Amino acid sequence: MPSTDTRTGPDARAVVTSEAVLDTALTLFAQRGYHGTALSQIAEILGIRTPSLYNHMRSKQELLETIVRQTLDHVLADFHAAVKGTDDPVVQLREATRVYALRHATHRREALIVNRDTTSLPEPALTAMRQRRREHERAIRSVIARGIESGTFAVGNAGLASFAILEMSVSIARWFREDGPRTAEQVADEYAEFALRIVRYRP
């Protein structure tokens, strides 16, 4: 949440941090998209004029790049932590899906921006970010492939299954509400179960 000054009145003067700028950008980019958001809108919410934003950031593009890079790094870190403890494809796929789904429920704005606006990044950032996503997808795919090899999973094509699992999780960011009937953890558990069903793991 943007931390503005507590003073009010005619000569109230907002005091803004770079975290507040990033947070507001997060909200607006998620709502209207990167190209659909003007810096003036970010500034207005923070209670300052547009040029003052430049005390806290270098450019609009840098804002987007920061958001995307941080998010993808977290996703990869989540994944590696999730699969670390075991070699069992069942546990690995369940855990990898669970943390991925959980992140999309708890960090909805970041997820929406990454999925909608990554392509608006300039090169070379675009290629770097695409590579991070591919890395994650390939890792999931190889977990499924090992499960197929060992006869634990029964699915025609590991690639198709990995796409389906990843993208159904991404969608959580679109509909999940914190004040809804289910907690983020409950939803993540359900989706982890869906993932195992897709690869037809029968306990």
Place this chain on the structure above:
Amino acid sequence: MPSTDTRTGPDARAVVTSEAVLDTALTLFAQRGYHGTALSQIAEILGIRTPSLYNHMRSKQELLETIVRQTLDHVLADFHAAVKGTDDPVVQLREATRVYALRHATHRREALIVNRDTTSLPEPALTAMRQRRREHERAIRSVIARGIESGTFAVGNAGLASFAILEMSVSIARWFREDGPRTAEQVADEYAEFALRIVRYRP
């Protein structure tokens, strides 16, 4: 594909139809997003100047609205045709998923635009389009709910499952290639099978 004049040379004069404008908009909106696309880019591809576009359309917004409305209408028509012949939830869910997935493979550009840029529509079109999507989602959900009631499906929550099934299908538009290893029909069949697995239908 844009149908331009066959003449070439220094004084070649492009001749453009409104279908060609829509088609080019489809390609660019899908590639760069609605806000990320300028009319000048559409005009350049068609080989005309920007103002000439107005001989074939009313506004940029109208282009987007046409794309979204047509696509969602086709999705709903697909669905109703798919479930018409039977009351069996298994067949209905498989067919509904199959035609939805198939459309996302064969009409990738439309699907990408609907999913990314629907929120850029002005009211009241936005509400109308959201309602069409909800209608579709609710219809899928009720198929699943009937399957649960009859004991054919075993899944905790029909809503969660319907979201997962719909959104994994949407993702096809992101990776499918016509010249890839699988045909659109094959992919659609696989995803229809995934849908039944998610609701744990055991043949």
Place this chain on the structure above:
DNA sequence: CTCGCTCCCTAGCGAGCGTTAGTCAGTGGG
């Protein structure tokens, strides 16, 4: 007290946007 730093402000630049108005060349039908 005062110096220097932080961070806001106003003013303004240059570019690009979607859109309108008005013009003119080519084409097909009477």
Place this chain on the structure above:
DNA sequence: CCCACTGACTAACGCTCGCTAGGGAGCGAG
């Protein structure tokens, strides 16, 4: 043959965009 229509053009509009320059108020440290 000519006239109306189609569909391109140039010119220009008002607006918004991201961003820069330069100035000044408030605050903490010495």
